[in-house]
Amino acid sequence: MFKISQRRYLGNKNSILPFIDNIIKNEIGHFNSFCDIFSGTGVVGNYFNKKDNTIIFNDLLYHNFVSINAFLNKDKFNKDKLFF
Numbered sequence: 001m002f003k004i005s006q007r008r009y010l011g012n013k014n015s016i017l018p019f020i021d022n023i024i025k026n027e028i029g030h031f032n033s034f035c036d037i038f039s040g041t042g043v044v045g046n047y048f049n050k051k052d053n054t055i056i057f058n059d060l061l062y063h064n065f066v067s068i069n070a071f072l073n074k075d076k077f078n079k080d081k082l083f084f
């Protein structure tokens with residue numbers, strides 16, 4: 001299965017997620033909402049997408065909106081319409 005972290009993007013933050021996590025832990029501690037303001041692939045917001053967190057994604061590009069929705073939106077969908 002294709003994972004969100006496999007999306008390739010110039011400036012992708014996938015490799016520094018533990019570093020970002022550490023900074024947030026040290027500077028903020030506990031939080032329950034997170035805004036991934038220049039989402040790109042969505043890997044940063046996805047990393048913090050835990051049970052009690054509300055994540056807001058924001059990106060100028062429509063293809064990122066579509067991809068992030070495809071990976072993370074929990075709405076129901078009809079699989080028959082995706083596969084032929």
Ligand SMILES: C[S@@+](CC[C@H](N)C(=O)[O-])C[C@H]1O[C@@H](n2cnc3c(N)ncnc32)[C@H](O)[C@@H]1O
Pocket residue numbers: 009010011012013014037038039040041042043044058059060061064
């Ligand atoms: C370097 S990428 C983000 C990388 C992302 N954190 C990741 O790990 O995939 C920068 C993103 O910012 C978006 N962007 C640039 N200017 C923006 C703006 N004014 N408002 C919203 N998104 C913007 C671009 O479309 C691009 O996807």
